[in-house]
Amino acid sequence: MIKVVILGAGNVASHLIDILLPKTDTQLIQVYARDITKITHLKNHVSITNNIELLKEADIYIIAVSDNAIGTISSKIKTKGLVVHTSGSVSINSLNNSGRKGIFYLLQSFSKDKKVDFDTIPFCLEAENKDDLKTLETLALSIGKKIYFINSEQRKHLHVAAVFVNNFVNHLYTIGNDICSKYDVPFEVLYPLIKETALKIQSLSPEDAQTGPAKRNDTKTIKNHLDLLTNKQQEIYTILTESIINGKKL
Amino acid sequence: MIKVVILGAGNVASHLIDILLPKTDTQLIQVYARDITKITHLKNHVSITNNIELLKEADIYIIAVSDNAIGTISSKIKTKGLVVHTSGSVSINSLNNSGRKGIFYLLQSFSKDKKVDFDTIPFCLEAENKDDLKTLETLALSIGKKIYFINSEQRKHLHVAAVFVNNFVNHLYTIGNDICSKYDVPFEVLYPLIKETALKIQSLSPEDAQTGPAKRNDTKTIKNHLDLLTNKQQEIYTILTESIINGKKL
Incomplete structure (x- = not known):
C-alpha cells in the first residue's frame, strides 16, 4: 500500500x-x-x-x-x-x-x-x-x-504545445464570440463546428484536417474576410493565414 | 409535401x-x-x-x-x-x-x-x-x-468567425502536433485537454474560460516558452499573447 x-x-x-x-x-x-x-x-x-x-x-x-x-x-x-x-x-x-x-x-x-x-x-x-x-x-x-x-525536457515542450492547443485556441474562440456578438449572431451556432474540429484530429492528423481559404490559398475570400475585421483581428488573421499557406516552410 | x-x-x-x-x-x-x-x-x-x-x-x-x-x-x-x-x-x-x-x-x-x-x-x-x-x-x-x-450580413461575419474557431484553431493543433513530434511526445497526450477546451465554452464564455501565462501576464514563463519555439511559432505565440494581455483594448 x-x-x-x-x-x-x-x-x-x-x-x-x-x-x-x-x-x-x-x-x-x-x-x-x-x-x-x-x-x-x-x-x-x-x-x-x-x-x-x-x-x-x-x-x-x-x-x-x-x-x-x-x-x-x-x-x-x-x-x-x-x-x-x-x-x-x-x-x-x-x-x-x-x-x-x-x-x-x-x-x-x-x-x-x-x-x-x-x-x-x-x-x-x-x-x-x-x-x-x-x-x-x-x-x-x-x-x-x-x-x-x-522527461523534464519533453514536458517543457509539451507545456508550450498545451498553451497553443488550450490557451491560444480559447482566445480564438473569444474572437469568434466577439464577432458573433457584434452582429447579433448567437455564439452557440458555432458549438457543433468547434466540437467537430476538436474531435476530428483524433482520427486525422491536424495537418490533414486543415481546410479553409488559407489552405486553398483563396486570396479573394481572404481579402473579403480581412475587410470585415478590426485591426487586431486582421493581424491575427494575417499571421495565421500566412502560416497555413507557408506550411512547414518557415 | x-x-x-x-x-x-x-x-x-x-x-x-x-x-x-x-x-x-x-x-x-x-x-x-x-x-x-x-x-x-x-x-x-x-x-x-x-x-x-x-x-x-x-x-x-x-x-x-x-x-x-x-x-x-x-x-x-x-x-x-x-x-x-x-x-x-x-x-x-x-x-x-x-x-x-x-x-x-x-x-x-x-x-x-x-x-x-x-x-x-x-x-x-x-x-x-x-x-x-x-x-x-x-x-x-x-x-x-x-x-x-x-441574414446575409450576419452570415458573412459568422463565416469569418468560423474561420477563427475552425481553420485557425486546427492550425494551432498542427503547431501543437509539430512541437510534440519534435520531442517524441505522443500528440494524443493533448486530446483530453483539446476536448475539454472545446466543451468548456458551452458552459462558460470563452473570455471567462481564458487561463495561462498570457492571461496572468506571467512574463517569466512567456519568455521561457519563446526560447523553446521556432521563429514562426514565436511570431504566432507573441501576437496571440499580446492579444490576450490587451483584451478588448485594441
Missing part, C-alpha cells in the same frame, strides 16, 4: 484529495496547507497540518502548489520518501529536497467546482530511478488509466 | 441526398450534376440529369456547389420555385435566377466518408419573404433540429 501526503489546497490538490480519500490500495495519510483554513473541512477524514515540520512518514509527497512555491516548499521537506510536484512547466531539478525526486503532472485544465474524469486524464510521470517511476505508475493507475513517461 | 431538387455532387450535396432520399414528408425528386458520372449511383433511387434545361418543377432548388459556381448555375435555372444555396460566404444577391431566392447554410465541416448527425447541425436560413422562410424552416425541420434565421 502506498502512503501519500498532499501539500497544497488549490484545484489540483483538491481533486487529488477527493479521488484519494476513499481509496484503500493507496492511502492519503495527511494534507498540508500553509493556510490551514483552506483544509479544515478535511479534518474528520484525514490528518491536516500547516506546519511542514510535522509531516508524517509517507512513500510519496505530492506538492500541488503554484509553480513559484515549489522550490521553497520542497526544500523544507526533511522526511524520507519520494517528493514529486504536479506542474507542467517546472523542471525536476527545481525540487530542493535532499532526497528522491519525481514528477506527477496531470495534463488537464482543472476547475474547482467541476467533477474530473480521472480515467481520461493523461498522467505524465518522471523519476530519477526505475523503482520510483514504478511507484508513481502504481499510484497513477490507482487513480486513472492513461500513463505516459515524459 | 415539399418537392426538392439538389444541384451538386460534393460533400454537402451528398449528405443532403443521403438524408432526403428516404424521407416521405419531403420528396427529393431530382439530382443535377454537371458531371453525370458523379451521380449515376443514384439513378435507381431518384431522377438524375446533367442538363440544367431539364430540371423538374419543384418547391426548392438547393444549389450545393463551390462558391464561385453559384452565380452561373443559378442563372440557368428557369423553372419556378425557390432557389437557395448552401454557402456560408456567398450573399443571397449572388443568386442570379429571376425568381425567389434564399439561403440554406449548414454550419458544419463535412467530410465525404464521415456520417453526419443532422440533429446537431445548425441550419442558417434566409429568404426574401416570410412564406419562403417558413418553407425553408419546414424543410430544415424535416432533416434536423437546430434552426437559425441569419
Whole structure:
C-alpha cells in the first residue's frame, strides 16, 4: 500500500484529495496547507497540518502548489520518501529536497467546482530511478488509466504545445464570440463546428484536417474576410493565414 | 409535401441526398450534376440529369456547389420555385435566377466518408419573404433540429468567425502536433485537454474560460516558452499573447 501526503489546497490538490480519500490500495495519510483554513473541512477524514515540520512518514509527497512555491516548499521537506510536484512547466531539478525526486503532472485544465474524469486524464510521470517511476505508475493507475513517461525536457515542450492547443485556441474562440456578438449572431451556432474540429484530429492528423481559404490559398475570400475585421483581428488573421499557406516552410 | 431538387455532387450535396432520399414528408425528386458520372449511383433511387434545361418543377432548388459556381448555375435555372444555396460566404444577391431566392447554410465541416448527425447541425436560413422562410424552416425541420434565421450580413461575419474557431484553431493543433513530434511526445497526450477546451465554452464564455501565462501576464514563463519555439511559432505565440494581455483594448 502506498502512503501519500498532499501539500497544497488549490484545484489540483483538491481533486487529488477527493479521488484519494476513499481509496484503500493507496492511502492519503495527511494534507498540508500553509493556510490551514483552506483544509479544515478535511479534518474528520484525514490528518491536516500547516506546519511542514510535522509531516508524517509517507512513500510519496505530492506538492500541488503554484509553480513559484515549489522550490521553497520542497526544500523544507526533511522526511524520507519520494517528493514529486504536479506542474507542467517546472523542471525536476527545481525540487530542493535532499532526497528522491519525481514528477506527477496531470495534463488537464482543472476547475474547482467541476467533477474530473480521472480515467481520461493523461498522467505524465518522471523519476530519477526505475523503482520510483514504478511507484508513481502504481499510484497513477490507482487513480486513472492513461500513463505516459515524459522527461523534464519533453514536458517543457509539451507545456508550450498545451498553451497553443488550450490557451491560444480559447482566445480564438473569444474572437469568434466577439464577432458573433457584434452582429447579433448567437455564439452557440458555432458549438457543433468547434466540437467537430476538436474531435476530428483524433482520427486525422491536424495537418490533414486543415481546410479553409488559407489552405486553398483563396486570396479573394481572404481579402473579403480581412475587410470585415478590426485591426487586431486582421493581424491575427494575417499571421495565421500566412502560416497555413507557408506550411512547414518557415 | 415539399418537392426538392439538389444541384451538386460534393460533400454537402451528398449528405443532403443521403438524408432526403428516404424521407416521405419531403420528396427529393431530382439530382443535377454537371458531371453525370458523379451521380449515376443514384439513378435507381431518384431522377438524375446533367442538363440544367431539364430540371423538374419543384418547391426548392438547393444549389450545393463551390462558391464561385453559384452565380452561373443559378442563372440557368428557369423553372419556378425557390432557389437557395448552401454557402456560408456567398450573399443571397449572388443568386442570379429571376425568381425567389434564399439561403440554406449548414454550419458544419463535412467530410465525404464521415456520417453526419443532422440533429446537431445548425441550419442558417434566409429568404426574401416570410412564406419562403417558413418553407425553408419546414424543410430544415424535416432533416434536423437546430434552426437559425441569419441574414446575409450576419452570415458573412459568422463565416469569418468560423474561420477563427475552425481553420485557425486546427492550425494551432498542427503547431501543437509539430512541437510534440519534435520531442517524441505522443500528440494524443493533448486530446483530453483539446476536448475539454472545446466543451468548456458551452458552459462558460470563452473570455471567462481564458487561463495561462498570457492571461496572468506571467512574463517569466512567456519568455521561457519563446526560447523553446521556432521563429514562426514565436511570431504566432507573441501576437496571440499580446492579444490576450490587451483584451478588448485594441
